[in-house]
Amino acid sequence: MRDFSLKSTITYKLYRQLIILFDDFLSTIGDTVIYGKDVLKFIFKRDFNMPALLEQCSRFGVSSLPITLSIVGMTAIIVSMQVAGEMVKQGAGNYVGMLVAILIIREAGIIMSGFAIISMIGSSIASEIATMRVTEQIDAIQVLKVNPIRYLFVPRVLSGTLMMPPVLVIASLVGIIGGGVAAHLASGLSYRAYFESVWSGIYMKDMNVALLKAIVFGFTIALISCVCGYNANGGARGVGIATTKAVVWSFVAIVLWDLVFSIIFFF
Amino acid sequence: MSIEVKNLTKKFNKKTVIKDISFKVNSGEILAIVGFSGSGKSTVLKLICGLIEKDSGIIKTSGDIAMVFQYSALIDSLNVEDNIAFALKERKDLRKKYTNEEIKQIVKEKLNLVGLSGIENKFPSELSGGMQKRVSFARAIVTSPNIILYDEPTAGLDPVSSTLIEDYIVRLKEETNAASIVVTHQMSTIMRTADKIIMLYNGDVVFTGTPQDLMKQDTPYTKQFVTASLDGPMKMLQG
Numbered sequence: 001m002r003d004f005s006l007k008s009t010i011t012y013k014l015y016r017q018l019i020i021l022f023d024d025f026l027s028t029i030g031d032t033v034i035y036g037k038d039v040l041k042f043i044f045k046r047d048f049n050m051p052a053l054l055e056q057c058s059r060f061g062v063s064s065l066p067i068t069l070s071i072v073g074m075t076a077i078i079v080s081m082q083v084a085g086e087m088v089k090q091g092a093g094n095y096v097g098m099l100v101a102i103l104i105i106r107e108a109g110i111i112m113s114g115f116a117i118i119s120m121i122g123s124s125i126a127s128e129i130a131t132m133r134v135t136e137q138i139d140a141i142q143v144l145k146v147n148p149i150r151y152l153f154v155p156r157v158l159s160g161t162l163m164m165p166p167v168l169v170i171a172s173l174v175g176i177i178g179g180g181v182a183a184h185l186a187s188g189l190s191y192r193a194y195f196e197s198v199w200s201g202i203y204m205k206d207m208n209v210a211l212l213k214a215i216v217f218g219f220t221i222a223l224i225s226c227v228c229g230y231n232a233n234g235g236a237r238g239v240g241i242a243t244t245k246a247v248v249w250s251f252v253a254i255v256l257w258d259l260v261f262s263i264i265f266f267f
Numbered sequence: 268m269s270i271e272v273k274n275l276t277k278k279f280n281k282k283t284v285i286k287d288i289s290f291k292v293n294s295g296e297i298l299a300i301v302g303f304s305g306s307g308k309s310t311v312l313k314l315i316c317g318l319i320e321k322d323s324g325i326i327k328t329s330g331d332i333a334m335v336f337q338y339s340a341l342i343d344s345l346n347v348e349d350n351i352a353f354a355l356k357e358r359k360d361l362r363k364k365y366t367n368e369e370i371k372q373i374v375k376e377k378l379n380l381v382g383l384s385g386i387e388n389k390f391p392s393e394l395s396g397g398m399q400k401r402v403s404f405a406r407a408i409v410t411s412p413n414i415i416l417y418d419e420p421t422a423g424l425d426p427v428s429s430t431l432i433e434d435y436i437v438r439l440k441e442e443t444n445a446a447s448i449v450v451t452h453q454m455s456t457i458m459r460t461a462d463k464i465i466m467l468y469n470g471d472v473v474f475t476g477t478p479q480d481l482m483k484q485d486t487p488y489t490k491q492f493v494t495a496s497l498d499g500p501m502k503m504l505q506g
Contacts, residue, residue, distance in 0.1 A: 049357070128344075132342070132343075135338065135340060135343075136336045136337075136338065136340040137340050137341070137342050137343070139313075139318050139334075139336065139340065140334070140336055140340040140341075140342070140403075140406075141342070141353075142317075142318060143316050143317075143318065143332065143333065143334045144333075144353060144354040144357075144358065144406075144410075145331075145354065145358050145359075146353065146354060146357040146358050147359070150357075151357055
């Protein structure tokens with residue numbers, strides 16, 4: 001017999017799933033705030049392991065650079081190829097560089113870098129810490145009376161905070177240069193005209209906001225990834241769930257941060 | 268007195284997994300906690316070392332506690348030397364106490380104590396299960412603990428490696444005079460290491476005595492455990 005109860009409806013199941021997701025997001029944010037306070041305490045007391053920090057900086061900065069450059073560079077090239085021809089035809093070729101620069105510096109550079117770093121570094125942090133959790137390595141750390149927040153979180157979160165701005169600067173530069181090459185090839189726009197236009201589209205405020213966003217995004221991505229890994233339970237499935245949560249909630253968090261920054265600085 | 272547990276109770280999701288249990292372990296003594304899987308043995312260890320919070324009861328311990336985990340729980344990103352020296356390098360009260368040279372010397376001594384040497388630069392994934400277990404012993408005793416907890420120390424090992432591990436448990440007790448608790452369900456480990464035994468079933472203590480008392484099989488619980496019989500008061504599939 002078919003089940004016509006409320007609980008069997010798609011709408012009910014959808015609402016239920018949304019409530020579960022929202023609850024999970026709130027609990028992750030709550031834990032992130034709690035652990036974030038501890039992490040900041042260690043950072044301000046300069047109580048961290050320097051070799052571990054350098055190792056994580058290399059992972060966050062150097063390892064993530066190729067994929068971040070590719071994604072930001074491609075985005076700039078695609079935008080430039082699509083708009084340059086049309087703008088040159090309409091006599092607005094002098095604005096192509098400005099458009100690409102504003103797009104990359106204000107929004108696309110940081111968001112695309114964030115997405116690349118979440119996919120590559122955030123997921124790897126979460127799965128590493130989650131594996132340590134399910135194989136009792138974190139229990140062992142606690143029994144040895146070593147603070148797991150200081151040992152696991154601080155080097156990763158601090159490296160994210162420190163390395164995201166240089167990654168963004170390099171990625172943005174590559175994006176703007178790539179956009180110029182694409183505009184030249186697609187519409188014959190001269191490099192001189194493009195870069196003069198870029199220069200007129202760069203504002204100090206935009207660069208400062210972008211760097212501030214990079215610091216906040218780097219901190220947030222690394223912290224959420226650590227928290228999701230740390231709260232993992234179960235076996236291999238738990239590691240998978242923790243990694244998925246880290247990626248999804250980091251995406252959501254940086255988009256929310258982006259909205260907050262837009263309201264504060266551009267509304 | 269090194270460990271004293273009184274009326275310890277722990278619930279998970281309204282299910283009582285440890286029911287009002289009490290026992291004492293003196294320095295230089297090994298208590299084996301035995302019982303079938305799911306009887307709450309490992310939970311007792313986690314309660315003693317503070318990994319989980321008790322609901323009620325008293326746990327009195329004196330001095331440092333070390334634990335040897337069922338699957339060694341070595342930190343897989345660190346080599347053997349860094350694993351053993353982990354507490355000396357990372358623990359707040361110890362990290363400035365020793366120079367690098369002193370730490371190297373301590374690691375070497377502890378590795379010799381568990382019959383391993385020259386493997387300082389190897390990573391856990393390069394070691395056999397038995398070797399990993401011995402490295403985790405060395406890591407546990409690096410801070411000279413007064414209490415050592417072993418969670419199924421011979422699980423998954425071949426009989427010869429198990430004998431080796433059992434010998435090290437006794438040897439570490441003699442060398443450190445620590446109070447030790449061994450959670451196990453292997454008869455060889457019980458007979459070769461334990462001074463006294465408690466048997467848990469569904470979170471209750473159903474037997475207390477010595478290994479010799481256990482072998483007498485004069486209660487339905489000890490009889491079922493020693494003969495590994497399906498018939499008896501302990502049912503394997505508990506809801």
